Amino acid sequence: xxxxxxxxxxxxxxxxxxxxxxxxxxxxxxxxxxxxxxxxxxxxxxxxxxxxxxxxxxxxxxxxxxxxxxxxxxxxxxxxxxxxxxxxxxxxxxxxxxxxxxxxxxxxxxxxxxxxxxxxxxxxxxxxxxxxxxxxxxxxxxxxxxxxxxxxxxxxxxxxxxxxxxxxxxxxxxxxxxxxx
Numbered sequence: 001x002x003x004x005x006x007x008x009x010x011x012x013x014x015x016x017x018x019x020x021x022x023x024x025x026x027x028x029x030x031x032x033x034x035x036x037x038x039x040x041x042x043x044x045x046x047x048x049x050x051x052x053x054x055x056x057x058x059x060x061x062x063x064x065x066x067x068x069x070x071x072x073x074x075x076x077x078x079x080x081x082x083x084x085x086x087x088x089x090x091x092x093x094x095x096x097x098x099x100x101x102x103x104x105x106x107x108x109x110x111x112x113x114x115x116x117x118x119x120x121x122x123x124x125x126x127x128x129x130x131x132x133x134x135x136x137x138x139x140x141x142x143x144x145x146x147x148x149x150x151x152x153x154x155x156x157x158x159x160x161x162x163x164x165x166x167x168x169x170x171x172x173x174x175x176x177x178x179x180x181x
Contacts, residue, residue, distance in 0.1 A: 007112050008032050014149030017170070019137035023130050024170065025091065026075070026123035027098075027141040031068070031108070031149050034115050042071050042117045052077025056088075058096050058120070066096040068108065068116035079126040086128040090135040095120055097135075098142025107150045120145070 012031040019025055032038025045055045058070040072092055078084040099118060102108045108116065120142065128134050148154070154162070166179045 007109055008038075008116055011036075011038050012149035012152075014145040014147065014153075016141040016144030016148060018141040018144060019133065020170065022125045022127035023133035023137055024123075024125065025094065025134065025137035025141035027095070027138065027145045028121040029142075029145040029149055030119045031146070032117055034117060038117050038119065042069075042119055045073060045119060046071055056092075058092055058099070060096045060100065066099050067103070067113040068099070068118050070095065070099050070118040070120055073119060073121045075121055075123040076126055082131075083124065083126045083128055086131055086134045087122075087124045090131040091122055091124045091138045094135040094138025094140075095122060095142045098139045098144075099146060101139070101143045102146040102150075107147055118146075 008031050010032070013029070014031075015026075015028045017024065017026045030038055030041070046057075049055060053074050055071050055073045058066045058072045060066050072095055074087055076083075076087075078087050099108070099120075103110050103113055122138065124134065124138075166174060166176075168174075
């Protein structure tokens with residue numbers, strides 16, 4: 001783990017996928033310091049929303065933004081009432097709590113939180129049907145993505161080991177025949 005004086009001196013990148021089915025959460029994070037390239041990306045993303053993808057500041061409660069300041073960037077355009085409630089409600093709350101869990105456990109040094117920024121790209125399935133599961137999965141995915149960013153995991157060796165079995169994800173796994181081509 002980096003020392004506090006060098007914490008996130010460059011961009012830290014992490015990813016985590018938690019859960020299954022329509023209530024799963026997939027989160028990618030970039031963590032960096034104010035005054036650096038992550039701040040430029042953070043401000044640019046906030047200032048340039050696109051149709052269906054409106055980045056917003058993650059809050060613990062209204063008017064109480066999470067620290068480090070965390071930008072929630074949706075990967076899926078809001079589609080229907082439950083999906084909207086999950087995106088702006090349960091997934092946002094889960095992201096906030098996952099980041100705060102990381103601060104509470106000193107993955108992110110609390111003394112550095114004011115000087116750091118996080119960009120979180122968050123997948124909420126349009127078919128989401130359980131806000132509590134959405135919250136729990138997003139909380140775990142946010143924490144897992146921050147942990148991966150801070151610890152630099154997986155290692156290149158871990159990635160190469162996983163590649164021996166071929167790529168796979170919840171949406172597609174090629175057959176051995178396809179991999180052989």
